[in-house]
Amino acid sequence: MAAKLILSMDGVVLHEYTLNKERMTVGRKPHNDIAIDNLAVSGEHAAIVTILNDSFLEDLDSTNGVMVNGVQIKKHFLQNNDVIEIGKYKLKYMNEQKGQATAEDFEKTMVLRAPVKTQNVDTTMKTTQVNLPPAYAATGKFEAAPLQAAVARPVPVAQTAPAEKPPAPPSAAVRPAALQILSGPNAGKELDLVKNLTTLGKPGVQVAVLTRRPHGYFITHVEGVVYPTLNGKALDQHQHQLNDHDIIELAGIKMEFYFKE
Amino acid sequence: MNIQEALEIVSQTHSGMVRSHNEDSVIYDASCGLVVLADGMGGYNAGEVASGIAVSVLSTEIKHHLESVRPEDNDDSGEEVGVALLRENVQKANTSIYSAAQSQPQYAGMGTTIVAGLFYDNRVAVAHVGDSRMYRLRGETFETITRDHSLLQEQIDGGMISKEDARLSKNKNLVTRAVGIDAEVAVEMNVYEVQIGDIYLLCSDGLNDMVEDEDIGSTLQMLQANLPLAAGQLIEMANDNGGRDNVSVILIKVNGDFAAPRSWLAKLLSWFKN
Numbered sequence: 001m002a003a004k005l006i007l008s009m010d011g012v013v014l015h016e017y018t019l020n021k022e023r024m025t026v027g028r029k030p031h032n033d034i035a036i037d038n039l040a041v042s043g044e045h046a047a048i049v050t051i052l053n054d055s056f057l058e059d060l061d062s063t064n065g066v067m068v069n070g071v072q073i074k075k076h077f078l079q080n081n082d083v084i085e086i087g088k089y090k091l092k093y094m095n096e097q098k099g100q101a102t103a104e105d106f107e108k109t110m111v112l113r114a115p116v117k118t119q120n121v122d123t124t125m126k127t128t129q130v131n132l133p134p135a136y137a138a139t140g141k142f143e144a145a146p147l148q149a150a151v152a153r154p155v156p157v158a159q160t161a162p163a164e165k166p167p168a169p170p171s172a173a174v175r176p177a178a179l180q181i182l183s184g185p186n187a188g189k190e191l192d193l194v195k196n197l198t199t200l201g202k203p204g205v206q207v208a209v210l211t212r213r214p215h216g217y218f219i220t221h222v223e224g225v226v227y228p229t230l231n232g233k234a235l236d237q238h239q240h241q242l243n244d245h246d247i248i249e250l251a252g253i254k255m256e257f258y259f260k261e
Numbered sequence: 262m263n264i265q266e267a268l269e270i271v272s273q274t275h276s277g278m279v280r281s282h283n284e285d286s287v288i289y290d291a292s293c294g295l296v297v298l299a300d301g302m303g304g305y306n307a308g309e310v311a312s313g314i315a316v317s318v319l320s321t322e323i324k325h326h327l328e329s330v331r332p333e334d335n336d337d338s339g340e341e342v343g344v345a346l347l348r349e350n351v352q353k354a355n356t357s358i359y360s361a362a363q364s365q366p367q368y369a370g371m372g373t374t375i376v377a378g379l380f381y382d383n384r385v386a387v388a389h390v391g392d393s394r395m396y397r398l399r400g401e402t403f404e405t406i407t408r409d410h411s412l413l414q415e416q417i418d419g420g421m422i423s424k425e426d427a428r429l430s431k432n433k434n435l436v437t438r439a440v441g442i443d444a445e446v447a448v449e450m451n452v453y454e455v456q457i458g459d460i461y462l463l464c465s466d467g468l469n470d471m472v473e474d475e476d477i478g479s480t481l482q483m484l485q486a487n488l489p490l491a492a493g494q495l496i497e498m499a500n501d502n503g504g505r506d507n508v509s510v511i512l513i514k515v516n517g518d519f520a521a522p523r524s525w526l527a528k529l530l531s532w533f534k535n
Binding site: 051052053054056077079095109110111112196197199203204207209211213214220222223 | 300302374391392412421422430431436437438442466479483486487490494498
């Protein structure tokens with residue numbers, strides 16, 4: 001269940017540590033939880049504070065500093081697969097907590113009994129506890145992790161990869177599209193549809209909204225007595241998908257929808 | 262203007278794209294200005310049972326009481342009746358859920374979050390427990406007016422983690438308070454002034470976990486002329502982004518003044534006070 005740190009040097013795995021304490025220290029002196037006997041490592045070099053499923057790394061004013069994924073840090077919120085560098089040593093942070101729970105189980109809300117303490121928290125709901133897979137142990141190591149995470153999550157989810165931001169932007173895969181205004185004072189102008197929602201028209205008179213969704217662009221009537229027309233046909237209250245070169249007419253202005261690629 | 266004319270209320274709930282059943286419950290009563298949203302938790306259908314009990318206790322009890330008392334009056338202890346009604350009935354819901362969970366093994370451990378609002382006298386009293394939220398759009402400003410009772414919120418408050426990093430946390434789903442899991446519950450109560458043009462949003466975490474606050478706010482801003490469409494659009498956005506949880510919304514738009522009617526004596530007294 002708990003997250004792990006895998007210590008390696010020059011690609012050779014030296015040791016594996018489970019983050020099973022609220023605070024663990026890394027340093028040269030033997031009393032550290034993760035003791036690395038090397039002169040480039042300060043006596044007490046860094047600390048890792050773990051609260052349930054989240055871990056935070058902190059540089060304890062070490063002489064040579066701490067890098068995470070190649071960037072010098074003072075304090076850092078660790079994400080799965082982060083690589084901590086201390087001198088020539090690397091510590092890889094592995095936290096597959098939710099990546100392997102089944103879709104049914106993951107992210108169900110649980111209750112923490114107050115007062116909130118770290119570790120061994122009494123989660124009151126047995127029925128809703130996240131089922132953890134049989135240890136992602138021995139075999140799991142480095143390469144297997146991203147693959148397993150991907151299999152366990154049918155939907156695009158962000159937490160597994162450090163660089164992503166949840167929720168995954170739905171628009172990433174949508175073909176770029178634009179509107180060209182065909183009549184009225186702005187005839188000839190082009191409007192790129194770069195936002196998830198674009199409203200057209202005059203508030204209080206006639207407004208329609210164009211929505212950009214993972215599977216295409218849609219138009220919906222928002223307000224006004226008169227509904228816009230799509231290829232000469234009046235819209236109803238429902239949304240309608242737009243096809244390449246559809247003609248929209250709204251408040252007396254004609255415009256053409258088209259895909260840019 | 263009476264409350265029913267002053268407020269436009271719509272609600273919508275959806276089980277999402279992953280879950281097979283919907284453990285959220287929503288209810289509103291335009292005649293007394295009450296809105297309630299609950300997000301249940303517990304095995305099998307216990308979550309639905311818990312959230313269902315919560316919304317039905319609040320709506321029936323509060324509606325019943327408001328036939329004989331006025332929410333803007335003060336009760337014997339000097340507290341506003343509207344505030345007391347909300348708090349007492351969340352506690353009553355807590356007792357109902359807790360005793361059902363104690364007596365029926367299949368309901369053991371069930372509980373629910375709750376966020377409820379009672380609009381009266383140009384104000385809204387807000388009760389909440391857990392991580393279901395109330396937001397307000399006023400002019401250009403869109404913000405939460407409830408503070409989650411969650412481990413993550415405590416970490417944010419304690420400076421352990423920044424708001425930006427909070428999105429990456431794996432402790433998102435841990436609430437520190439819930440209705441029905443203990444014999445007692447601490448209900449957070451707040452009262453806010455309401456302005457004409459305000460839009461209030463109540464939602465379960467299935468919305469705010471899947472859609473950024475900024476996108477929720479701009480959607481309300483753009484579609485405020487058509488509240489049912491705005492509600493549908495929010496749910497659609499959560500589902501388009503993965504829809505990993507049940508998603509529910511209640512939207513309240515303030516179209517007019519709903520100051521409580523006062524007797525000539527009360528008017529006179531308040532005139533003297535000023």
